[in-house]
Amino acid sequence: MWLQIITITTIIVIVFIKWRLTYWKRKGVPYLEDTEFFFGNFRKIMQAKTSFSEGYLDFYNQFKRKGVKHGGIYSMLEPMYIPIDLNLIKHIMLKDFQYFFGHGFYYDKSELLSMHLFNLEGDAWKELRSKLTPAFSSGKIKTMQDIFFTKCTILEKVIGKYSDNNKPAPFKDILSRFTIDIIGNVAFGIECNSLEDSDCQFRFYGMKALQVNFFNFFITGIVPWSILRKIEFQQGASDVRDFFCKMVKETVKCREDNNIVRKDFLQIMLDLKKESSNKSLTIEEITAQCFIFFIGGFETSSTAMTCALFELAQNLEIQEKLRQEIDSVLEKYNGEMSFDAIVEMSYLDKIVLETLRKYPPLGSIPRRCTKDYKIPDSNVIIDKGTMVWIPVWGIHKDPDYYPNPEIFDPENFSEERKSKRPEFTYLPFGEGPKMCIGLRLGMLQTKIGLITVIRKYKLTLNEKTELPMKIAKSVLLTLEGDVYLNAVRV
Numbered sequence: 001m002w003l004q005i006i007t008i009t010t011i012i013v014i015v016f017i018k019w020r021l022t023y024w025k026r027k028g029v030p031y032l033e034d035t036e037f038f039f040g041n042f043r044k045i046m047q048a049k050t051s052f053s054e055g056y057l058d059f060y061n062q063f064k065r066k067g068v069k070h071g072g073i074y075s076m077l078e079p080m081y082i083p084i085d086l087n088l089i090k091h092i093m094l095k096d097f098q099y100f101f102g103h104g105f106y107y108d109k110s111e112l113l114s115m116h117l118f119n120l121e122g123d124a125w126k127e128l129r130s131k132l133t134p135a136f137s138s139g140k141i142k143t144m145q146d147i148f149f150t151k152c153t154i155l156e157k158v159i160g161k162y163s164d165n166n167k168p169a170p171f172k173d174i175l176s177r178f179t180i181d182i183i184g185n186v187a188f189g190i191e192c193n194s195l196e197d198s199d200c201q202f203r204f205y206g207m208k209a210l211q212v213n214f215f216n217f218f219i220t221g222i223v224p225w226s227i228l229r230k231i232e233f234q235q236g237a238s239d240v241r242d243f244f245c246k247m248v249k250e251t252v253k254c255r256e257d258n259n260i261v262r263k264d265f266l267q268i269m270l271d272l273k274k275e276s277s278n279k280s281l282t283i284e285e286i287t288a289q290c291f292i293f294f295i296g297g298f299e300t301s302s303t304a305m306t307c308a309l310f311e312l313a314q315n316l317e318i319q320e321k322l323r324q325e326i327d328s329v330l331e332k333y334n335g336e337m338s339f340d341a342i343v344e345m346s347y348l349d350k351i352v353l354e355t356l357r358k359y360p361p362l363g364s365i366p367r368r369c370t371k372d373y374k375i376p377d378s379n380v381i382i383d384k385g386t387m388v389w390i391p392v393w394g395i396h397k398d399p400d401y402y403p404n405p406e407i408f409d410p411e412n413f414s415e416e417r418k419s420k421r422p423e424f425t426y427l428p429f430g431e432g433p434k435m436c437i438g439l440r441l442g443m444l445q446t447k448i449g450l451i452t453v454i455r456k457y458k459l460t461l462n463e464k465t466e467l468p469m470k471i472a473k474s475v476l477l478t479l480e481g482d483v484y485l486n487a488v489r490v
């Protein structure tokens with residue numbers, strides 16, 4: 001009897017899985033032939049044999065080779081949709097945005113840190129985005145100049161120690177600490193001192209928050225959110241939550257008790273908290289936003305800086321040309337770095353843009369379909385709830401848009417080449433209403449770091465750096481292992 005029940009149940013489960021994995025075929029959307037039982041197309045990613053970004057690059061290339069305008073894949077049993085055609089991408093990210101309102105990551109009131117701008121959807125997201133947008137204006141960011149420049153002085157000193165001792169400097173580690181110190185300061189108003197303190201807790205919990213828990217990812221992908229919300233499912237680690245909540249609570253209390261006013265994001269949000277209008281924010285909302293600014297802001301920019309320096313250490317002519325630009329612009333400003341001076345550095349701008357092309361920190365960008373959507377010029381309906389992944393890295397490495405995509409060439413961003421490229425071929429910050437709110441700050445932070453280093457040090461690759469560099473098995477597109485460079489004072 002038991003044997004029969006087990007056999008019948010097993011058969012039902014197998015038939016269900018097989019049926020589930022024909023979802024795209026039934027919809028008439030191109031799919032990949034190597035879809036595997038249970039894993040779908042995600043086995044290599046789940047077994048950490050390939051990174052998330054490389055996985056999506058491969059999906060893009062396979063569909064592109066087929067010459068199709070879109071395709072469907074499976075993350076285990078969950079169908080995911082990948083648009084390839086640029087016009088279709090424009091529809092999803094911009095024109096028909098109302099059908100793709102969210103990033104598709106689970107959030108719930110019972111888990112305070114999940115209620116941030118990146119996760120929220122619909123009207124709650126819209127309202128919050130409009131409250132926070134003014135905080136990222138260039139005027140507001142300019143008021144934070146001093147925080148940035150103080151950290152640059154420390155960065156220069158840290159590299160100087162390696163240089164003076166003729167030791168290769170581990171740039172990935174140093175720059176990650178540098179951005180933690182800046183973002184920790186401008187988001188939370190806290191001196192993290194991670195450049196000087198190797199055991200910095202901010203760094204520990206920041207890195208932990210960026211780790212993917214595949215089990216939770218899977219659960220939130222297949223179990224209806226209404227059920228997860230009923231049982232108050234918690235996806236993040238409790239120590240991460242406790243750490244960040246305590247930080248914000250203590251800082252806010254200290255400021256309110258002592259009437260301290262600082263020029264940072266926390267202050268801008270605290271000022272909103274005092275407003276009685278509908279622009280007001282609660283302390284819970286503030287905590288979640290501080291958290292996403294920190295998580296969204298440190299590793300993205302430090303990865304961009306590390307990758308830029310990795311390329312500059314191998315392209316010495318580009319490095320020298322950049323140094324000359326920095327010197328000549330700063331000469332006009334009496335050798336003082338300022339935001340106005342940075343705006344004048346057009347070659348630096350091209351270098352950062354090219355870095356983010358070759359190494360976009362988010363190799364693919366998610367969207368969740370929030371209403372059934374008919375793909376333009378076809379009969380295909382994307383069902384409500386389906387995850388859509390915009391294959392950013394695939395597009396950035398597509399020779400149809402960037403000839404010789406593996407070559408680091410800042411001239412890809414000359415006015416002439418930019419004007420010849422179709423729209424939606426450059427997406428490191430996303431596009432449309434959900435585009436990165438911290439774009440300006442991210443660009444600025446990356447540029448400031450590069451100026452600080454290149455102005456004072458000549459960089460070459462040290463043999464401790466393993467070549468060819470591999471991509472790390474993490475959510476963000478980042479290099480595996482550290483990037484060791486010889487830094488010689490100019």
Ligand code: HEM
Pocket residue numbers: 117118119129292293294296297298300301304356360361362365366427428429430431432433434435436437438439441442443446
């Ligand atoms: C080089 C640096 C950065 C890169 C490459 C980057 C990239 C991105 C990307 C690709 C998205 C998703 C956009 C979309 O869905 O269309 C995003 C969203 C976001 N980023 Fe950034 N980012 C950077 C820096 C920052 C900084 C410095 C902050 C904050 C201090 C920040 C905060 C956010 C937030 C809050 C969102 C969610 C926006 C929303 O959903 O409305 N980012 N970022």
